[in-house]
Amino acid sequence: MNGKVLVVDDEQSMCELIDTDLRLRGMESSWCTSANDALRTVQEQEFDVVLTDVRMPGTDGLQLCRQITDNRPDIPVVVMTAFGSLETAVAAIRAGAYDFVTKPIEMDLLALTIERACKHSRLQQQVQVLSEAVQRTGRFGEMLGDSQVMHGLYDQLARIADSEASVLITGESGTGKELVARSIHQKSRRVEKPFVAVNCAALSETLLESELFGHSKGAFTDARTERKGLFLEAEGGTLLLDEMGEMPMAMQVKLLRALEENRVRPVGSDKEIPFDVRILTATNRDLESAVEENRFREDLYYRINVIQVELPPLRSRGMDVLLLSQHYVEQFAERAKKEIVGISEQAAEKLLSYSWPGNIRELRNIMERAVALTRFDKIAVEDLPEKIRNYQSSQVFIGGADPMELVSMEEVERRYILHVLDTVDQNKTLAARVLGLDRKTLYRKLKQYGVDND
Numbered sequence: 001m002n003g004k005v006l007v008v009d010d011e012q013s014m015c016e017l018i019d020t021d022l023r024l025r026g027m028e029s030s031w032c033t034s035a036n037d038a039l040r041t042v043q044e045q046e047f048d049v050v051l052t053d054v055r056m057p058g059t060d061g062l063q064l065c066r067q068i069t070d071n072r073p074d075i076p077v078v079v080m081t082a083f084g085s086l087e088t089a090v091a092a093i094r095a096g097a098y099d100f101v102t103k104p105i106e107m108d109l110l111a112l113t114i115e116r117a118c119k120h121s122r123l124q125q126q127v128q129v130l131s132e133a134v135q136r137t138g139r140f141g142e143m144l145g146d147s148q149v150m151h152g153l154y155d156q157l158a159r160i161a162d163s164e165a166s167v168l169i170t171g172e173s174g175t176g177k178e179l180v181a182r183s184i185h186q187k188s189r190r191v192e193k194p195f196v197a198v199n200c201a202a203l204s205e206t207l208l209e210s211e212l213f214g215h216s217k218g219a220f221t222d223a224r225t226e227r228k229g230l231f232l233e234a235e236g237g238t239l240l241l242d243e244m245g246e247m248p249m250a251m252q253v254k255l256l257r258a259l260e261e262n263r264v265r266p267v268g269s270d271k272e273i274p275f276d277v278r279i280l281t282a283t284n285r286d287l288e289s290a291v292e293e294n295r296f297r298e299d300l301y302y303r304i305n306v307i308q309v310e311l312p313p314l315r316s317r318g319m320d321v322l323l324l325s326q327h328y329v330e331q332f333a334e335r336a337k338k339e340i341v342g343i344s345e346q347a348a349e350k351l352l353s354y355s356w357p358g359n360i361r362e363l364r365n366i367m368e369r370a371v372a373l374t375r376f377d378k379i380a381v382e383d384l385p386e387k388i389r390n391y392q393s394s395q396v397f398i399g400g401a402d403p404m405e406l407v408s409m410e411e412v413e414r415r416y417i418l419h420v421l422d423t424v425d426q427n428k429t430l431a432a433r434v435l436g437l438d439r440k441t442l443y444r445k446l447k448q449y450g451v452d453n454d
């Protein structure tokens, strides 16, 4: 056990007894015999928990509890009440106490309560830090994230925002590809001009062609008026072709021609119109395999993939899960006019160990639901869906199958690198970014481990 406890009791012998016991359990501890002394000590030193008796001459334990929760809400207070005095216990909780224990004190139970309170206090501090981080750092445009892998991404985005090169944005569904495209546009010199996005999977081939290139009046049955098309609507700005992997083959040919010539020919027209648009594409498909299987044109692939931006899955972004959760809780709580400050420690643990197949979109939906459901001032485990509550994570078992097995640092490194690779679906560029290694070093290490580097 670790943590620092301030024990307050007007009986010195009681203070000494608890103090000694807590020290034996590995905790740090100090004691005072009056509430006023305690208030002073809390201002001078940092504590994880205050444990106080209720009945004391002068300022009593309940008043002390009120003053601490008003001035230092980050320090949980545990109150000691006499056995059978339930009213006092209720009054203590109302005064803001984290929990209570009854006298005569059962030391194991007290230690457990204090341990829980310490954990709670640490989480509170973490939430506070996260909340400040949401306000302050870890942002690129509208994107949030303070993890190493996200900072790597922000650097890359800052470098490419002002170039004119086509960018292929890849990543699992819900990882923020559209948001990245918007951010690139917002940071580029095209920012004053339009950003236009089109979902290539949502339209049939003919509709997609007239959506992108426009059509002349009477070009087909429904074409009663002339239409400009998205390439021309985005003039001077940026066009995002989303779900590019779904684009029909015949359309791919037409798109390639337009990109090569920087001109579009509206459906039913014989005039070609030049355009000045930066093209961004996004896909959650593996386009390289699609090229190999002849489902995607190789020439178009090279044309759109001048620069590739790979978005890491949420499960490889570490504490960003909590940062984003906190952000959405604040957003939805404000909308619902509910007083919710954050996420309970237990709920945070569940969120951190879940695998997030639907990434940030899934997390956003889950937080919206949790805010609507919760009856507490913090999102609790019961506010989370069953799939998260019951999720069995395959945690990194650095020690291997046998928990008693002791291994060398080198072996720990090998196991961790392989674990990260598994987590990002064997994507070596992403794994290198998560690990903070350059690709060459990662390749060298994988070669040492006998992993195929193709």
Ligand SMILES: Nc1ncnc2c1ncn2[C@@H]1O[C@H](COP(=O)(O)OP(=O)(O)OP(=O)(O)O)[C@@H](O)[C@H]1O
Residues within 6 Å of the ligand: 142, 143, 144, 145, 171, 172, 173, 174, 175, 176, 177, 178, 179, 180, 242, 282, 283, 284, 324, 360, 361, 364
């Ligand atoms: N880093 C981030 N910070 C804040 N919100 C994010 C972040 N990434 C994604 N989101 C939010 O998550 C949701 C999904 O993002 P987006 O639509 O950009 O994902 P996508 O990868 O394009 O998904 P799909 O492949 O399904 O089209 C949006 O509500 C977006 O605002």
